[in-house]
Amino acid sequence: MKVLVTVKEVAAVEDDFEISGTEIESTYLDYDLNEWDDYAVEEAVQLAEAGDDVEVVAVTIGPERAEETIRMALAKGADRAVRVWDDAIEDTELLDVETKAQLLAAVVEDEDPELVFSGVQANDDSFGATGIALAETLGVQWAAVVNDLDTAGVLDEGVASVRRELEGGVEELTDVELPAVLTIQTGINEPRYASLRGIRQAQSKEIAPKSLDDLGLDADVVASSLDITAMYEPETESDAEYIEGDAGEQASGVADVLRDAGVVGE
Numbered sequence: 001m002k003v004l005v006t007v008k009e010v011a012a013v014e015d016d017f018e019i020s021g022t023e024i025e026s027t028y029l030d031y032d033l034n035e036w037d038d039y040a041v042e043e044a045v046q047l048a049e050a051g052d053d054v055e056v057v058a059v060t061i062g063p064e065r066a067e068e069t070i071r072m073a074l075a076k077g078a079d080r081a082v083r084v085w086d087d088a089i090e091d092t093e094l095l096d097v098e099t100k101a102q103l104l105a106a107v108v109e110d111e112d113p114e115l116v117f118s119g120v121q122a123n124d125d126s127f128g129a130t131g132i133a134l135a136e137t138l139g140v141q142w143a144a145v146v147n148d149l150d151t152a153g154v155l156d157e158g159v160a161s162v163r164r165e166l167e168g169g170v171e172e173l174t175d176v177e178l179p180a181v182l183t184i185q186t187g188i189n190e191p192r193y194a195s196l197r198g199i200r201q202a203q204s205k206e207i208a209p210k211s212l213d214d215l216g217l218d219a220d221v222v223a224s225s226l227d228i229t230a231m232y233e234p235e236t237e238s239d240a241e242y243i244e245g246d247a248g249e250q251a252s253g254v255a256d257v258l259r260d261a262g263v264v265g266e
Contacts, residue, residue, distance in 0.1 A: 001051060001053065001054045001055070001114050001115075001155070002054075002055045002056075002111065002112070002113040002114060002115075003044045003047055003048065003054060003055070003056050003057070003113055003114070003115045003116075003117065004056075004057045004058075004059060004107070004108060004111055004113040004115070004116045004117070005037070005040050005041050005044045005056060005057070005058050005059070005073065005078065005116075005118070006037065006040070006058075006059055006060070006104055006116070006117070006118040006119070006130070006131070006134070007033060007034065007037040007040070007041065007058050007059070007060050007069070007070060007073050007119075008033075008034040008037055008060060008061070008062070008119070008122050009031050009032070009033065009034070009060065009062050009065070009066040009069040009070075010031070010032060010033075010034045010122055010123040010124040011024075011029040011030065011031055011124055012029070012030045012031075012032060012123070013028060013029060014028045014029075014030070016028070019231050019232065019233065021231070022093070022228040022229070022230065022231045023231065024231070031065070031066075031068075031069060032069065033069050033072050033073065034119055034122050034123055034124075035119070035123055035186060036119025036120050036121055036122065036123075036184065036185070036186060037073075037118075037119040037122075038119075038191045039119065039184050039185070039186050039187075039188055039189060039191055040117040040118060040119050040184040041056075041058065041073045041076055041077070041078060041117075041191070042076065042189045042190070042191040042192060043117055043149060043184055043188060043189055044056045044077075044078070044117050045076060045077035045078065045192075046151065046189060047115075047149075047151055047154060047155070048077065048079075049077075050151045050152075050155060051151075051155040054155075055079050055080075056077065056078045056079050057078065057079065057080055057081065057082065057111055057113065058070055058073040058074065058078040058080075058081040058082070059081065059082040059083075059084070059104065059107050059111075060081070060082075060083055060084070061083075061084045061085070061089070061095065061100060061103055061104070062083060062084075062085060063085055063090065064083075064085070066083060066085075067083060067207050070083060070207060071199075071202045071203070071205075071207070072194060072202075074198075074201075074202035074205045074207075075194035075195075075198040075199045075201070075202035076191070076192055076194050076198060077192075077198070078205075079205065080205055080206040080207070080208070081205070081206065081207045081208070082107055082111070082207070082208050082210055083207055083208070083209050083210065084103050084104075084107060084210045084211075084215070085209065085210075085211070086211045086212045086213075086219075086222075088212060088219040088222050089103075089212070089222050092222045092223075092224055093224075093227070093228055094224050094226050094227065094228050095222065095224060096224045096225055096226040097127050097129045097130050097133045098133060098225065099221060099222055099223075099224055100130050100133075100134075101130060101133035101134045101136070101137045102137060102217070102221050103215070103217070103221065103222075104130070104134050105134055105137040105138050106215035106216065106217055107210065107215065108134070108138055109138070113179070114158070114178045114179050115154065115160065115178055115179065115180060115181075115182070116131075116134065116135075116179075116180070116181040116182070117181075117182055117183075117184050118130060118131030118134065118181060118182070118183050118184065119131070119183065119184055120144070120145055120183045120184060120185050120186075131144065131181055131182075131183035132181070132183065134181055135180070135181035138179075138181070140179045140180055140181060141176045141177055141178075141179075141180040141181075142176070142180055142181040142182065142183075143160065143162045143164050143174060143176045143180070143182050143183070144164060144182075144183045145164050145165040145166075145183060145185045146162045146163070146164045146182045146183060146184055146185060146188065147163055147164065147165055147171075147185045147187055147188045148162065148163035148188060149161070149162050149163075149182070149188070150162070153175075154178070158177070158178045159175050159176070159177055159178065160175070160176040160177075160178060160180055160182060161173070161175050161176075162174060162175075162176060162182065164185075165185060241257070243257075
């Protein structure tokens with residue numbers, strides 16, 4: 001059995017930063033594995049540990065820099081990885097959901113996994129739609145916002161029995177026949193820390209670079225329907241007052257502010 005996990009390198013912005021045009025200066029960015037994808041990797045690795053002959057393949061869309069991030073997935077137990085990148089992708093300012101779904105679909109068709117895990121959303125753009133768009137592009141069944149998965153059903157019956165979150169705190173129990181795409185919610189498991197041994201082993205695991213040509217795609221596939229027209233730091237519409245001093249002085253200051261505002265009496 002083969003499980004493919006989509007992972008994404010996301011950028012976290014420092015508290016103080018500068019914007020250049022429609023981008024944040026790279027010197028103010030730190031890169032890491034997307035939080036939701038961390039849970040997806042853990043779910044795939046647990047599935048591999050529970051079954052026999054289960055291969056876990058991680059796939060990402062990103063430049064060579066992203067290999068450091070994808071090696072975290074390898075260090076946590078993924079067997080190998082695929083990294084999709086191309087000059088045409090690099091020249092694209094923003095990859096929309098449709099574009100990412102088509103790129104990932106080409107990898108899925110090449111790898112032919114029984115199951116694809118994707119994080120519910122990404123820390124940076126928060127589209128929350130790539131996994132479902134991927135399933136629609138592939139024409140396979142899917143379940144979104146999965147917070148529990150019956151491992152035995154997947155391994156023994158070829159059916160993913162899942163519990164997933166719906167609106168208003170409602171949960172749904174449903175069966176999804178494989179092949180399928182599941183978007184994984186945080187809290188479904190407890191992602192492991194990469195061990196020193198795992199980190200060392202990850203250095204020798206394969207990360208196969210794939211260009212558009214390798215995937216049988218042309219440059220038109222990365223023509224995004226979305227454009228970034230502006231980027232700015234929003235201005236606050238309220239004033240904040242910081243009260244100096246020790247706990248007693250701060251408490252007294254807060255009381256004065258509340259009295260002045262008429263919230264409490266004299």
